[in-house]
Amino acid sequence: VTGDVCSNYESRWFALFPTERWSNSYYNPVSSPAGDGTTVFLYNATSNPITVQWATTAGAQTPLSVGARGVSSVVVPNGTGSHFFTADGTNFMAVAAIDSDGPENTNAKADWGFTLVPERMLTQQIMVGWGPGRDPLSSVRPSENGSPVWVMPIINNGAGGPVNICVDYDGDAVGPQTDSFGTGYDVKVTLNELQSATVFDPDGDQTGMILYICDMPVGNFTDYKITAAWGQQPGVASADEPGLDLGTTAPPAASFAVGKAADLAVDADNDGNFSPGDTILYTILIRNTARIPIDNVILRDETPEHTTYVDDSTDFNNNGSTAPLPDDNSGSAMPLDGSGVNLGTLPVNGVFTVTFEALMDNPWPVGVDRVRNTAIVNANDEEKQATVETPVDLDPILTIEKATNGQDADTPTGPIIRVGDPVTWTYVVRNIGPVTATNVTVTDNIAGVTPVYVSGDTNNDGQLVPGEIWTYRATGTAGAGQYSNIGTVRGVAPDGDIATDDDPSHYFGLAAAIEIVKTADQTLVPPNTLVTYSYAVRNTGNAPLTNITV
Structure with missing residues (x-):
């Protein structure tokens, strides 16, 4: 919360980014007339002074010096957007305060502020979550709409302008206009770099408004992004009721969504649970949530710990057409690990689905009670992750x-x-x-x-x-x-x-046993007669006998 000491109701609220998300480049879409001017504050968290370059539609402005762990500020000229950046890549933080350049006790008519979004977090689409044009509880001036959405394009990689921005007032893809990919919208705003526009929904409420890059050359969308804020416009909104001394950053909307699921592919012990020796089927779903195609969708995934990738098990469903993703020829056979695989262009309203299988170790290591796996998707300078944790049905062996x-x-x-x-x-x-x-x-x-x-x-x-x-x-x-x-x-x-x-x-x-039977060839033998005796030996036990002597 900020404000003038001892002033009346000159307060502003800011939602700050954590330091690890700070950037060396920010774009500001808001400006306002002198006396109700917009001031951008720059904070340097480092132990050395930094120089912040900045520019408007009029070109480069005088650089700003920000001391070590210090703050510098500048009032932005009216009627332009602005860009703040460091040439050496040093990160800093930037916030803007509207109605902030007047004498003491004069900055209470439209006192609000917002945090500038780091450039690398910007996308091609903005959705306004809540954006009323006036105090909805007031009966004064019921037709007033004094809190618009400020929007400004960003052009990268030397791409040319101007930039088309389509506006769907209610975010319902219904309107009198249709973009080049068949989505309905209400109006189109065309702007050059650092030009800013205010957008008002005719129904007096900007809630749910979607603004997005549209109707640009195919294959060139990633060179363009937008930034936006919603809040009370000095000189348009009433200084008192029903004006709202409110405003905030309109956060970038994700270009795509990622989900992941795990199912049993082979239930080796037929118990219906994920058990050692079973095979897990992983399903990764990537959905285009933007209104433009998304080029170069790169998917990365690793074979989970304590499992083994099942060879030739990876399939890619491209909007209903399924084909195998070939295994790697070197190193791990898993095609998604390492640098991943480029799935190509995800069309508007399109869905990519990738599946693969992993065999759970058996025996299972002591102390491990689940399998954890994360899919990482990169596209449009955005990164999304989806993680699934699978409890293991652990049994003694x-x-x-x-x-x-x-x-x-x-x-x-x-x-x-x-x-x-x-x-x-x-x-x-x-x-x-x-x-x-x-x-x-x-x-x-x-x-x-x-x-x-x-x-x-x-x-x-x-x-x-x-x-x-x-x-x-x-x-x-x-x-x-x-x-x-x-x-x-x-x-x-x-x-x-x-x-x-x-x-x-x-x-x-x-049970060793032996039997011998002796017989003579005659029983009555005259004197001097030769008698022949025979010996019959029988093994009557249950094992062979050796070394037999008679």
Whole structure:
């Protein structure tokens, strides 16, 4: 808030830009007659003096010196716009105060101010959010409209003038005129560089008015921008009721809007949630919100952390026509990363849609509970970002390793154990996932084999936290033949999902046995008769025998 000390109602309000948005170039569309003049104040936040150049329709003016952390000001001549800039690129801040050059106690008729917009933030379109022409609660002079919109063009890159500015009084794209892209409007204002015009809606209210660059040579729109302000005009508005001692910057309207969404492309675990191992489909939508085409729309995006880009998954829908965006031939295959991709010209009312897929890591890293991805779009010297955050359905990942008498016997035969000897099964359970498992149980598919917890719960809380290793044990007696049983672990995730794993183990129960039968070729043998004996040896056990002796 500013004003003259000890004056009456000479106040002005300003909405200031943060320092990181300050610029070395500002354009001012407002001027007013002497005695009610418009003063531009320049603030230098640096520790060294700066020189600010400035110009009007009459050409370059005497440069202004602004001391270190100091302020300088100048009254703008009536009937012109103005441009303030530093030749060496030093940033500064600029605000304007209307009805500010008269003697003390004389600047209360149209006291308002506004902040000049940094040049790099200006666009080809302005929308007036609120712009009444008079006090709407007053019954005095009901037809008065004393608070117009001041508008001025900016011409860059040596482009020629004049500049056409179309005015849509109510922002409804309806009017007696039609621009070169088929949009309706009410009137056209044609101005040269640093010329300024005041625009009044015939209905007495400038609220919702849209002003935009129009009907210029195709391909040349980015060389032109506009700046505007709304507020009470000295000499037009009443000094008292129903005049409004109000005004503000008319902020630049974005040329385009960007949105982003994430959906499941592949639900690997069929749970309907974004889970490790699933594939995410990202959709980026770019909409032209201006009334002119937007050239050289550049989209940048990076493969999100903890995911892998799915090769050849990027598609580009250009206003209903879809085609692949080829992967890069070097470095990352993702076509949108790095410097991005130029999507071309976005027509009036046009929409670009780009999609790509990313595979979520599995296992998922501990401590990460979401996937974050940002699309960045640059066009018309504007940058817009759209970010989507996807919560990850985090479940514990349980593993079980079952051993028989110390052997990891996933396949037959496993260890050889004599029938009747003791058997010990060991179950080693791990949580290699990102979250804790509760209600952990270990079971065996063979009746009578009951795993019992042995060790591993370091804090004795009954929760299998990531990285912990629990050991269970069961015992039995070896039976004959090939034996197989399966150990299963089951646990509950924080959200109630079930995590499980199983592992088989084997042993061979050895029952070794041998039988021998001896026979003679005759039973009654006379003296001095040769007798031949035969020995029949049979393996009556369940395993091969070696080193047989008779």
